[in-house]
Amino acid sequence: MITDPTGVSPDTRERTIPSGTDPSDGAAGSRPTPAAVPPRAAVPRRHRPARTPLNPRRSIPLTLVTGLVLVYTLLPLVWLAINATKDQDDLLDSFGLWLGEDFQLWDNISRTLTYDDGAFVRWTLNTLLYVAAGAGGATLLAVLGGYALAVYEFPGRRAVFAVVIGAVAVPGTALAVPTFLMFSGMGLANTPWAVIIPSLVSPFGLYLMWVFTAEAVPTELLEAARIDGAGELRVFFRIALPLLMPGTVTVLLFSMVATWNNYFLPLIMIKDPDWYPLTLGLNAWSAQARTAGGEPVFDLIITGSLLTVAPIVVIFLLLQRYWQSGLAAGSVKE
Numbered sequence: 001m002i003t004d005p006t007g008v009s010p011d012t013r014e015r016t017i018p019s020g021t022d023p024s025d026g027a028a029g030s031r032p033t034p035a036a037v038p039p040r041a042a043v044p045r046r047h048r049p050a051r052t053p054l055n056p057r058r059s060i061p062l063t064l065v066t067g068l069v070l071v072y073t074l075l076p077l078v079w080l081a082i083n084a085t086k087d088q089d090d091l092l093d094s095f096g097l098w099l100g101e102d103f104q105l106w107d108n109i110s111r112t113l114t115y116d117d118g119a120f121v122r123w124t125l126n127t128l129l130y131v132a133a134g135a136g137g138a139t140l141l142a143v144l145g146g147y148a149l150a151v152y153e154f155p156g157r158r159a160v161f162a163v164v165i166g167a168v169a170v171p172g173t174a175l176a177v178p179t180f181l182m183f184s185g186m187g188l189a190n191t192p193w194a195v196i197i198p199s200l201v202s203p204f205g206l207y208l209m210w211v212f213t214a215e216a217v218p219t220e221l222l223e224a225a226r227i228d229g230a231g232e233l234r235v236f237f238r239i240a241l242p243l244l245m246p247g248t249v250t251v252l253l254f255s256m257v258a259t260w261n262n263y264f265l266p267l268i269m270i271k272d273p274d275w276y277p278l279t280l281g282l283n284a285w286s287a288q289a290r291t292a293g294g295e296p297v298f299d300l301i302i303t304g305s306l307l308t309v310a311p312i313v314v315i316f317l318l319l320q321r322y323w324q325s326g327l328a329a330g331s332v333k334e
Contacts (some may be wrong), residue, residue, distance in 0.1 A: 077309070077313075078097065079096055079097060080302060080305055080306050080309065081306060082096070082097060082098070082099060083096060083302050084105055084108060084299075084302050084303045084305075084306045085099060085100065085103050085104055085105040085108070086099075086100035086102075086104060086299065087100070087102065087104045087107075087108070087299055088296070088297075088298065088299045090102065090104075091298055091299050091302070092298075104299075105303075108299055108300065108302075108303040109303055109307070111300060111303075112300045112303045112304050112307065115297065115300055119273070119281060120278075120281065120304055120307075122274065123276050123277060123278045123280075123281035124278060126192070126275055126276060126277050126278075127260060127277040127278045129192060129196075130192070130195050130196060130199065130259050130262070130266075130277055131256055131259045131260055133192075133196045133199075134195065134196045134198075134199025134200060134255070134259045135199065135252065135255035135256045135258070135259045135260075136252075136255075137196070137199070137200045138199055138200050138201065138202040138205055138251075138255045138259075139202075139205065139248060139251050139252045139255055141200060141201075141202070141206070142202050142205035142206045142208070142209045142251050142255075143209050143241075143244060143247075143248055143251070145206050145209070145210075146205075146206055146207075146208070146209025146210040146211075146212065146213050146247075147209065147213050147217075147236065147240060147244070149161070149206075149210045149213075150209075150210050150211075150213035150214040150217070151213065151217070151219075151222065151240075161210075164203050164206055164207050164210070165207065167201075167203035168203045168204050168207060172264070172265070173264060175198075176264055176265060176268055177268075179198055179265075180194075180268050180269060183197075183269065189269055190269065190270060190271050190272055190275070191275070192275060194265075194269035194270065195262070195265060195266050195269055195270065195277070198265060199255070199258075199259050199262070199265075202251070202254075202255055202258075204254065205251040205254060205255060208247060208250065208251055209244070209247055209248070209251060212244065212246070212247035212250075213240070213244060213247070216243050216244060216246075216247065217239075217240050217243050217244065221239060222235055222239065222240070225238075225239050249319050253315070253316065253319060256312070256315070257312060260278075260308075260311075260312060261279065261312075262277065262279065263279040263280065263283075266279065266280050267280060278304070278308045279308075281304075282301055282304050282305060282308070285297055285300065285301050285304070286298075286301055
């Protein structure tokens with residue numbers, strides 16, 4: 001056996017493969033092994049966000065119904081705004097949803113404010129008086145009563161709750177005749193008090209403030225203030241009242257709208273035109289066209305109606321965020 005000088009046999013040398021060399025490289029006619037292809041990454045599937053009240057499912061029928069409600073709501077306002085720009089002749093001869101030949105809005109406003117010795121201005125001041133005293137007083141009483149019913153425990157609390165709920169269910173027209181008889185017996189009929197005093201009672205406002213106070217005012221916060229030495233009045237005005245602001249504004253809005261648009265109560269209580277609110281005054285202008293020798297002033301009635309509606313629309317738009325948050329009180333349980 002021949003031994004290599006290096007001490008390694010030929011057979012062993014032939015079988016030795018340099019490190020890092022593919023064994024198939026030295027084989028004649030052999031093909032290189034293709035490199036392994038990495039597997040394709042799985043494409044993540046898109047997950048649609050869960051449907052919530054803030055992200056509802058799109059519904060074409062619901063959209064159509066909402067659009068019809070929007071048109072039904074805004075069409076009278078659009079008609080009122082367009083026809084307030086017309087004079088008496090254009091109002092009767094032109095299409096209701098199109099402008100007339102002349103733009104008479106500013107002239108109509110001027111005539112409305114000065115017609116019948118400024119009766120419209122006097123009726124506006126009367127309405128503001130009824131709203132400030134009636135709606136403002138109703139809001140104050142609702143806030144005080146709702147806070148007391150929600151915070152304090154006393155005998156008969158459940159009975160008061162039942163009475164309030166029952167009063168909400170009673171329509172105001174059912175109480176009109178008894179209210180008139182009572183105020184007539186006290187000698188207050190045909191006076192502003194006959195409109196202001198009944199407006200102070202707001203069962204719905206009281207119930208709303210009751211529920212809102214129970215949700216918005218933590219009992220622990222009131223107890224901490226009492227421990228620090230604060231009296232009940234200070235606790236209410238410094239701690240509870242700022243927390244009740246959304247509910248207070250909501251009640252104020254509802255009371256203002258109810259008093260501003262009140263027609264039936266002043267109709268049976270007020271006979272003196274000097275104490276008419278806007279609702280009765282515009283109705284009196286409309287009625288004079290049906291009397292013998294009466295002057296029809298339909299253009300002034302429409303313009304006055306626009307001036308009557310505009311303040312309420314502006315107030316709602318400015319205080320909308322308070323109104324929405326107040327209506328949502330008590331809707332979520334923690």
